[in-house]
Amino acid sequence: MIILGNTEFFKGIGKIPFEGKESDNPLAYKYYDEKKVVAGKKLKDHLKFAVAYWHTFGNNGTDPFGAATRGFNWNLPKDPIDAARAKADAAFEFITKMGFHYYCFHDFDIVEEAATLSKSESRLHKITDYLIEKQKASGVKVLWGTANCFSHPRYMNGAATNPDFKVLAHAGAQVKIALDTTMALKGENYVFWGGREGYMSLLNTHMKRELDHLGQFLTLARDYARGQGFKGTFFIEPKPMEPSKHQYDYDAATVVGFLKEYGLQDDFKLNIEVNHATLAQHTFQHELQVAANANMLGSIDANRGDYQNGWDTDQFPNNIYEVTEAMLVFIEAGGLQGGGINFDAKIRRNSTDIEDLFLAHIGGADIFARALIAADRILSNSLYQQLKTNRYASFDQGSGKAFEDGKLSLKDIYQIALSQKTIEPLSGKQELYENIINQYL
Incomplete structure (x- = not known):
């Protein structure tokens, strides 16, 4: 029989505590400490x-x-x-x-x-x-x-x-x-x-x-x-x-x-x-x-x-x-x-x-x-944010910044490209980013 307002539906289970990651209690939080x-x-x-x-x-x-x-x-x-x-x-x-x-x-x-x-x-x-x-x-x-x-x-x-x-x-x-x-x-x-x-x-x-x-x-x-x-x-x-x-x-x-x-x-x-x-x-x-x-x-x-x-x-x-x-x-x-x-x-x-x-x-x-x-x-x-910032460093000064600021025309970009020497590959360092994630898990 259901007695509205008085029936306990989840008998035997109390409020779920935070006990930390060393706890073996399945009915406890290991990481969710709401006050942290x-x-x-x-x-x-x-x-x-x-x-x-x-x-x-x-x-x-x-x-x-x-x-x-x-x-x-x-x-x-x-x-x-x-x-x-x-x-x-x-x-x-x-x-x-x-x-x-x-x-x-x-x-x-x-x-x-x-x-x-x-x-x-x-x-x-x-x-x-x-x-x-x-x-x-x-x-x-x-x-x-x-x-x-x-x-x-x-x-x-x-x-x-x-x-x-x-x-x-x-x-x-x-x-x-x-x-x-x-x-x-x-x-x-x-x-x-x-x-x-x-x-x-x-x-x-x-x-x-x-x-x-x-x-x-x-x-x-x-x-x-x-x-x-x-x-x-x-x-x-x-x-x-x-x-x-x-x-x-x-x-x-x-x-x-x-x-x-x-x-x-x-x-x-x-x-x-x-x-x-x-x-x-x-x-x-x-x-x-x-x-x-x-x-x-x-x-x-x-x-x-x-x-x-x-x-x-x-x-x-x-x-x-x-x-x-x-x-x-x-x-x-x-x-x-x-x-x-x-x-x-x-x-x-x-x-x-x-x-x-x-x-x-x-x-x-x-x-x-x-x-x-x-x-x-x-x-x-970690180096995560700095690595990401460095990858776009060419847009933080000089012609790159002028482009972002809307100060270059397509002809300006054309002239800049003509004056450039060999473009060296810039590594995306994806594996390093992935290793950083793994390091902190």
């Missing part, structure tokens, strides 16, 4: 770890080839509001035991969607009141909210880019309600993921019109939220394909160009997901760097793909080399703008013990903490 100061900030403030409501409390192991492999006690109540409250009880117990301070959600993660829009809105109002109570009691906050405008069959041809205005209107109403919910919960940001904002075939697609509709839709959402006093950042999360053949938010560079095309660059940043980066044939650090170059590095969905599998497996991060390279970009960019690190990752289908949820998040937090600590040491103590 790195690069001028506590780890908890740099990383702002958030738990993903959908994967952690909603994923039961179902996949396209098989049924659920695990059940959750918080799903036992039949009434949708009771079930939502039970899930909230489990979520806040888990988040506080992990020692995290944030969560994020889709609208219909926190309560089951109803048969009509108005009934769904009523359900969201009811569960929002309950979540406000849970937040006040625990101090846990919302990193960001969003609307699931991709799962329901109505969105099979997209939401904001749907060729049927009736579907677009429904999506607009759903986003308004999700924004209202996020603001009521004092969410710090709001995310748009265009899961089906794209096409399956160009034969039946008016791409320019759909992109214009998407730009207008995001503009209306921004204007509404700002009009209601929302001060947070809007994020767009790039992904190249899956479920659509081609999605309009393909990668970071595509999204940056889209935001500038539709005049949204002052309100929107990017939420970079590791697995989405690799699906676009980029590295995680590449996508971070592209966003940082545009001053749009907003938030991170932390996960990884399977390196032999070309789809979105959403596994918990564990590659220390990959994440350390990413944290070099993170620190040099000055961190994230508004967002944090959300574990958009799910335990494997054959991980069926309740403690596996803790083990996965502990590992994810430790890998990011360890990588951030290593990256800070690399930047502070």
Whole structure:
């Protein structure tokens, strides 16, 4: 029997302590000491770890080839509001035991969607009141909210880019309600993921019109939220394909160009997901760097793909080399703008013990903490930055600096080239950079 507010869902597991890298306790942090100061900030403030409501409390192991492999006690109540409250009880117990301070959600993660829009809105109002109570009691906050405008069959041809205005209107109403919910919960940001904002075939697609509709839709959402006093950042999360053949938010560079095309660059940043980066044939650090170059590095969905599998497996991060390279970009960019690190990752289908949820998040937090600590040491103590600076030294003075300052014409460059003698090869020293990374891991 579920007793709302009183049931302990994760019995036998207390608050996860920090015990250091010599500890053999699997239910303890080895590197994530939230109070440790790195690069001028506590780890908890740099990383702002958030738990993903959908994967952690909603994923039961179902996949396209098989049924659920695990059940959750918080799903036992039949009434949708009771079930939502039970899930909230489990979520806040888990988040506080992990020692995290944030969560994020889709609208219909926190309560089951109803048969009509108005009934769904009523359900969201009811569960929002309950979540406000849970937040006040625990101090846990919302990193960001969003609307699931991709799962329901109505969105099979997209939401904001749907060729049927009736579907677009429904999506607009759903986003308004999700924004209202996020603001009521004092969410710090709001995310748009265009899961089906794209096409399956160009034969039946008016791409320019759909992109214009998407730009207008995001503009209306921004204007509404700002009009209601929302001060947070809007994020767009790039992904190249899956479920659509081609999605309009393909990668970071595509999204940056889209935001500038539709005049949204002052309100929107990017939420970079590791697995989405690799699906676009980029590295995680590449996508971070592209966003940082545009001053749009907003938030991170932390996960990884399977390196032999070309789809979105959403596994918990564990590659220390990959994440350390990413944290070099993170620190040099000055961190994230508004967002944090959300574990958009799910335990494997054959991980069926309740403690596996803790083990996965502990590992994810430790890998990011360890990588951030290593990256800070690399930047502070090694030759890494000086080597990089020296590689571009020819642009720091003389003709190179004049070129960067816009003081040379093409004819000037032509004359300079004529006067040059033999050009000696300049080594990229890639192996040395890689050795430096290894030295500090």
